[in-house]
Amino acid sequence: MAKRQIRLGAFVPGTSQHVAGWRHPDARPQDSHNLKYFIELAKTAERGLFDAYFLADVPVTVDPETTPNLGLTGGFSAGLEPVSLFSALAAVTEHIGFIATASSTYEEPYNLARKFASLDHLSEGRAAWNVVTTSGPIVAKNFGLNDAPHPKERYERADEFIQVAQKLWDTWEDDAFEYNKKTGQFFDGDKLHPPRFKGKHLAVHGGLNVARPPQGYPVIVQAGQSEDGRELAAKFAEVIFTAQQKIEDAQAFYKDVKQRLTKYGRHTDDLKIMPGVSIFVAETEEEAKAKYDELNSYIHPSLGLSLLQQLGGFTEDLSQYNLDEPLPEHIGQIENGASRNQLILEIARQNNFTIRELYQWVASARGHWTIIGTPEQVVDELQAWFENEAADGFNILPPTTPASLDDFVDLVVPELQRRDLFRTEYEGKTLRENLGLERPENQYVLARQEVKAS
Amino acid sequence: MAKRQIRLGAFVPGTSQHVAGWRHPDARPQDSHNLKYFIELAKTAERGLFDAYFLADVPVTVDPETTPNLGLTGGFSAGLEPVSLFSALAAVTEHIGFIATASSTYEEPYNLARKFASLDHLSEGRAAWNVVTTSGPIVAKNFGLNDAPHPKERYERADEFIQVAQKLWDTWEDDAFEYNKKTGQFFDGDKLHPPRFKGKHLAVHGGLNVARPPQGYPVIVQAGQSEDGRELAAKFAEVIFTAQQKIEDAQAFYKDVKQRLTKYGRHTDDLKIMPGVSIFVAETEEEAKAKYDELNSYIHPSLGLSLLQQLGGFTEDLSQYNLDEPLPEHIGQIENGASRNQLILEIARQNNFTIRELYQWVASARGHWTIIGTPEQVVDELQAWFENEAADGFNILPPTTPASLDDFVDLVVPELQRRDLFRTEYEGKTLRENLGLERPENQYVLARQEVKAS
Ligand SMILES: Cc1cc2nc3c(=O)[nH]c(=O)nc-3n(C[C@H](O)[C@H](O)[C@H](O)COP(=O)(O)O)c2cc1C
Ligand SMILES: Cc1cc2nc3c(=O)[nH]c(=O)nc-3n(C[C@H](O)[C@H](O)[C@H](O)COP(=O)(O)O)c2cc1C
Numbered sequence: 001m002a003k004r005q006i007r008l009g010a011f012v013p014g015t016s017q018h019v020a021g022w023r024h025p026d027a028r029p030q031d032s033h034n035l036k037y038f039i040e041l042a043k044t045a046e047r048g049l050f051d052a053y054f055l056a057d058v059p060v061t062v063d064p065e066t067t068p069n070l071g072l073t074g075g076f077s078a079g080l081e082p083v084s085l086f087s088a089l090a091a092v093t094e095h096i097g098f099i100a101t102a103s104s105t106y107e108e109p110y111n112l113a114r115k116f117a118s119l120d121h122l123s124e125g126r127a128a129w130n131v132v133t134t135s136g137p138i139v140a141k142n143f144g145l146n147d148a149p150h151p152k153e154r155y156e157r158a159d160e161f162i163q164v165a166q167k168l169w170d171t172w173e174d175d176a177f178e179y180n181k182k183t184g185q186f187f188d189g190d191k192l193h194p195p196r197f198k199g200k201h202l203a204v205h206g207g208l209n210v211a212r213p214p215q216g217y218p219v220i221v222q223a224g225q226s227e228d229g230r231e232l233a234a235k236f237a238e239v240i241f242t243a244q245q246k247i248e249d250a251q252a253f254y255k256d257v258k259q260r261l262t263k264y265g266r267h268t269d270d271l272k273i274m275p276g277v278s279i280f281v282a283e284t285e286e287e288a289k290a291k292y293d294e295l296n297s298y299i300h301p302s303l304g305l306s307l308l309q310q311l312g313g314f315t316e317d318l319s320q321y322n323l324d325e326p327l328p329e330h331i332g333q334i335e336n337g338a339s340r341n342q343l344i345l346e347i348a349r350q351n352n353f354t355i356r357e358l359y360q361w362v363a364s365a366r367g368h369w370t371i372i373g374t375p376e377q378v379v380d381e382l383q384a385w386f387e388n389e390a391a392d393g394f395n396i397l398p399p400t401t402p403a404s405l406d407d408f409v410d411l412v413v414p415e416l417q418r419r420d421l422f423r424t425e426y427e428g429k430t431l432r433e434n435l436g437l438e439r440p441e442n443q444y445v446l447a448r449q450e451v452k453a454s
Numbered sequence: 455m456a457k458r459q460i461r462l463g464a465f466v467p468g469t470s471q472h473v474a475g476w477r478h479p480d481a482r483p484q485d486s487h488n489l490k491y492f493i494e495l496a497k498t499a500e501r502g503l504f505d506a507y508f509l510a511d512v513p514v515t516v517d518p519e520t521t522p523n524l525g526l527t528g529g530f531s532a533g534l535e536p537v538s539l540f541s542a543l544a545a546v547t548e549h550i551g552f553i554a555t556a557s558s559t560y561e562e563p564y565n566l567a568r569k570f571a572s573l574d575h576l577s578e579g580r581a582a583w584n585v586v587t588t589s590g591p592i593v594a595k596n597f598g599l600n601d602a603p604h605p606k607e608r609y610e611r612a613d614e615f616i617q618v619a620q621k622l623w624d625t626w627e628d629d630a631f632e633y634n635k636k637t638g639q640f641f642d643g644d645k646l647h648p649p650r651f652k653g654k655h656l657a658v659h660g661g662l663n664v665a666r667p668p669q670g671y672p673v674i675v676q677a678g679q680s681e682d683g684r685e686l687a688a689k690f691a692e693v694i695f696t697a698q699q700k701i702e703d704a705q706a707f708y709k710d711v712k713q714r715l716t717k718y719g720r721h722t723d724d725l726k727i728m729p730g731v732s733i734f735v736a737e738t739e740e741e742a743k744a745k746y747d748e749l750n751s752y753i754h755p756s757l758g759l760s761l762l763q764q765l766g767g768f769t770e771d772l773s774q775y776n777l778d779e780p781l782p783e784h785i786g787q788i789e790n791g792a793s794r795n796q797l798i799l800e801i802a803r804q805n806n807f808t809i810r811e812l813y814q815w816v817a818s819a820r821g822h823w824t825i826i827g828t829p830e831q832v833v834d835e836l837q838a839w840f841e842n843e844a845a846d847g848f849n850i851l852p853p854t855t856p857a858s859l860d861d862f863v864d865l866v867v868p869e870l871q872r873r874d875l876f877r878t879e880y881e882g883k884t885l886r887e888n889l890g891l892e893r894p895e896n897q898y899v900l901a902r903q904e905v906k907a908s
Contacts, residue, residue, distance in 0.1 A: 020638070022633070022635070022640070023635045023638060025635075027635075029631075029633040029640070030631075030633050032665075033575040033664070033665050034575075035544070035545060035575070035576045035578075039545070058663075059564050059565065059568065059663065060660055060663060061625070061646075061648075061660060061661045061662065061663035062646070062661075063648055063660050063661070064643060064646060064648065070643035070646070071632075071639050071640060071641055071642060071643040072638050072639065072640060073640065074631075074633070074640020074641060075640070076663075077640065077641065077663065078626060078631070078662075078663050078664055078665045079663065079664065080572045080575060080576065080664065081568045081569050081571075081572040081664065083538065083569075084537065084538070084541040084569050084572035084573055084576060085541070085572065085576065087538040087539070087541035087542045088541045088542055088544055088545040088576045089545070090489070090542055091489060091493070091542040091543070091545040091546050092545050092546070106562070106564075106565070107562075107565065108560070108561075108562070108597060110513055110560075110596045110597060111513065111560070111561065111565070114513065114535045115535050115537075115538050117535075118534045118535040118538035118539065119538055121487040121488075121489070121534060122489045122534065122538060122539065122542045124489075138659075138660055139660075141657075141658075141659035141660060142564045142658050142659060142660045143562055143564060143658075144656060144657040144658070171515070172532060177483075177484075177528075177532070178525075179476070179483040179484050179528070181476070181477045181479075181481075184474070184477060184526050184752070184754040184757070185525050185526065186476070186483070186525060186526060186527065186528020186529065186531065187525055187528060187531060188525060189518060189524035189525040192515075192516070192518060192524070194515075194517055194518065202598060203595075203598040204595075204596050204597075204598070205517075205592075205595035205596060206514055206515060206517050206592055206593075206595060206596045207515045207516075207517070208515065208532075209512075209513065209514060209515035209530075209531065209532050209533065210487070210532055210533065210534065210535065211486075211487050211532045298638070300638040303638070
């Protein structure tokens with residue numbers, strides 16, 4: 001068996017992960033809709049031998065009625081749709097995988113299964129779907145609803161959604177198509193399996209009009225940490241994107257999720273746990289710290305505060321408090337079932353952060369772990385998590401694009417390689433092969449084999 | 455003003471337009487999911503200076519329960535999703551436009567507006583949306599419905615859908631984004647306009663999270679010939695894809711649709727009428743005829759018959775009749791409001807076709823006009839339509855891919871150019887510029903200008 005190595009995702013939005021990252025002198029917010037810019041980013045990530053390029057996604061933008069400091073809230077207001085962008089990048093890259101986030105709450109399974117199957121074909125086996133259930137009323141209103149369905153309902157639908165997507169991808173057996181010019185037989189009708197799916201939330205009768213994806217199924221990624229989120233991950237996910245702050249918490253999460261796998265007849269290796277981590281790295285510790293301070297200095301205080309307000313789901317207006325004191329002892333938070341709200345409060349308490357420090361922290365990594373230091377210091381930390389059952393790999397969140405991605409590739413990757421923690425060339429052709437995940441057999445073929453065996 | 459020239463769309467499915475086109479010795483059905491193959495096709499079309507690559511689309515595949523001769527029905531059973539494919543092609547082409555068909559009945563406006571806006575950015579202004587309303591119960595069942603909504607309802611929804619899509623594309627004024635690193639101002643909040651749309655069928659509250667497309671809106675294409683279809687086209691469409699057999703009918707259609715434009719304050723030039731035409735061309739007439747006969751010889755009779763059955767919407771089983779006699783005098787057709795059913799019956803009567811000849815005709819061009827001849831003969835016909843108000847251009851349907859596309863580019867294009875009927879280089883950078891269509895002003899900017907002017 002190959003030795004266990006770190007998996008890496010490049011979580012790189014065009015306009016930076018850090019809320020003020022776009023104000024960095026090297027940042028190119030004006031290129032946020034420019035394919036050539038993303039080609040550069042993807043090629044940098046490919047040069048860094050990342051397993052995949054990862055994009056978050058919510059079908060919504062800022063709203064004048066509900067967004068304080070409207071014009072300051074730039075970074076996440078507009079950009080390219082991830083599956084479309086990755087389809088374009090597939091044409092000009094060779095190795096890197098593509099993890100596109102898409103909502104099981106606001107998409108139709110037939111359309112979603114189709115576009116991910118297409119991306120997998122276009123990239124010759126490099127597609128992954130990050131399944132999210134998408135909270136909040138303002139997204140719901142873009143889809144004719146008044147409010148988002150209850151989290152429980154959303155997770156029920158997500159469960160059905162993945163089931164039916166897998167059935168759709170299994171519509172055609174791998175060798176269904178014969179293309180026999182002599183006889184006129186295009187495919188073998190016995191190898192066509194329409195899903196005939198009727199669930200509580202979803203119904204899909206007919207088969208997918210795309211051949212089975214090269215990877216069988218695109219890799220299934222999941223982001224969501226509640227009880228229901230973990231259960232969904234244990235049942236279906238092959239990668240988890242998670243926000244973890246401390247190694248002990250990460251270990252507890254890791255253990256909890258891995259243990260759940262047995263219930264579904266799955267093995268520890270079938271699911272890679274990849275926390276997000278935001279890295280400020282430089283040749284010296286001082287320079288690294290200076291990079292952190294520089295970006296924080298770009299945060300407009302009103303924006304920092306409103307970001308904290310929103311991501312923490314606080315019910316009271318935070319601007320009434322002194323920025324340089326901690327949050328008041330009792331503070332209300334929306335009950336929307338989102339685990340991130342809880343996390344932000346915990347961080348504030350644990351670090352005894354002032355409100356300003358808390359919003360800087362939130363603005364910087366948006367709930368994810370942050371490391372500041374030299375390449376050796378950074379890799380020490382990553383290695384500790386990787387070797388102590390806290391992580392199978394990491395989603396790297398460069399605070400400012402493209403500078404921090406370049407930093408990671410030029411400074412951290414060589415150090416990881418020196419310690420034999422990371423590949424020096426791509427092992428496989430598909431994302432599954434690079435991640436060390438098996439290609440799933442078609443469920444209808446499996447069923448036939450089981451009938452034969454019994 | 456520039457002289458009026460023919461517009462050309464390349465309507466080129468990977469597995470051929472003619473039902474047996476994939477059995478041609480040069481055809482590559484095994485590459486139907488292969489990006490490299492489509493890159494070759496797009497580059498051929500670009501070499502031929504086509505305005506756009508055009509792909510049809512229905513979110514459905516053949517079904518074992520309802521499809522006779524299942525394994526023979528290959529060509530349209532599986533392929534790549536058009537918007538994804540075109541996103542990939544955008545990365546490796548420079549001039550050619552992309553007309554992707556997508557259903558206003560089975561997509562969500564937010565998701566659809568987003569992916570077309572993304573394609574327009576990725577291609578730097580070369581995207582078009584062919585709006586179809588998609589008939590038939592088997593598609594509906596892939597989206598949790600028992601049957602398709604009534605045609606009237608579908609066209610009502612299509613009307614709302616285009617309205618709301620245009621509002622979504624107008625969310626951000628062209629110069630809304632400032633990216634001011636000094637002040638932290640990312641955009642001007644006064645230039646953000648969420649749609650707040652509430653119709654009978656659709657509701658979208660918030661703005662699109664994509665900057666305004668380079669073309670303002672992707673070019674709006676429409677395919678659908680009923681009264682409601684024509685009215686929708688007159689109101690919104692900038693290109694009509696239509697199936698016309700005879701110059702007189704095409705002229706009547708042309709006149710009818712162009713006349714409807716005034717009602718919506720639009721001009722004759724704002725809408726290009728582009729009938730489909732399937733062309734068998736060779737240096738001599740005999741060779742061209744031989745190409746036609748060769749492809750028809752590949753049609754499996756059972757398949758030809760079932761295709762005719764389905765596309766004509768006949769309610770009686772055609773296989774009970776003698777293939778070498780005409781259709782019986784009284785024959786039932788499904789009442790689903792589809793104009794194509796009617797057309798097929800008319801063709802049969804006008805040409806006094808036997809059932810076999812009729813299915814050969816249907817299989818060949820699927821309801822579109824067919825020309826067989828030398829480059830001069832082909833261009834004579836096209837010119838007659840173009841110069842006599844029957845067409846502003848044509849969607850070329852090569853019967854077998856890639857051979858007939860090569861034939862068209864190598865034989866017909868030079869003849870068109872020789873007569874000064876077609877460009878010798880691309881005039882513009884965007885699809886709109888090449889088609890001679892204006893870039894629409896943002897509706898919120900227009901409204902502001904009107905307020906100021908009054
Ligand atoms: C690390 C992480 C990343 C997420 N990324 C997205 C995203 O890109 N788009 C989205 O709509 N929701 C995203 N979510 C939200 C989840 O889909 C979910 O709606 C929310 O976290 C509530 O579920 P939970 O309580 O199980 O975490 C993310 C959640 C986590 C924990
Ligand atoms: C030339 C032409 C091309 C069409 N292409 C498609 C297509 O690619 N996908 C689809 O779902 N419907 C397609 N349609 C069907 C129309 O969307 C519509 O459902 C059908 O024609 C009924 O409307 P009508 O009676 O107005 O023509 C096409 C129709 C025409 C006339």
